Amino acid sequence: MRNLYVGISLCILVIALDVTAGILGLKAEAAQDKEKHMRFLLLECKPPSHHAYELGFAAAVIFGVAHVFANLVGGCNFRHASKLPMVCLVLTWIVMAVGMSLLVIGTKSNHKSKVSCGLSHNNFLSGGGILCFIHAVISVAYYVTSSATYPK
Template structure:
């Protein structure tokens, strides 16, 4: 019975980390939108936001930590004949890849100290934050489905 409580606490922690990463991604997007910029079609010149850089970096790190915890706790304790846990695991990895990529691209665009011009990276941090939320939900579904099929 104690093992169940530890598992529930651990997955509440994972979902909380994903929610925190998602909120930080959204806050980074808001901080980036406050920076000075001039846009012409897809090309924009903008002043990087150090706050957006810090929040985006923190969101990416927290998303990575949450995923490591999911993989360590979920493990491979499900029956391989069941397709739901495998599907959830693949989707969890997919949401991690998409979210991490968007967060890193958005964070890197705010890493410079000078005004930079190039392709617009407008909503990458916000969308990366959304994928953090999706990752949290799919991680929970992965754990529940793998636990149910292993019993």
């Protein structure tokens, strides 16, 4: 019974970390959009936003910590016949890889010290933030399926 409470507490922690990272990613996108920029077709010139950089960096770090906890909570209980925990685990890794890539690309674009011009980079930070929320759902599904199918 004690393991159940520990598992539920860690799931709540993972959800809180993922939600926090998602909100920070969305706020970073909003901070980036506040900067004035010029756009012509697919080309865009915009100054970097230091505030967006800080928020994006914090979102990426918290997202990484959430992923580590999610993998620790779910464990590696794949000696049984059920494939659902493995599917959930693979999905968490895919969502993590894509979400972290989007957050890092969006954060890196705000790290420069001068105006940059090039192809427009739209919604990387908000896309990474949304994937943080999806990661929370899949991580809880991973914990539930791995603990439900683990032989007692």
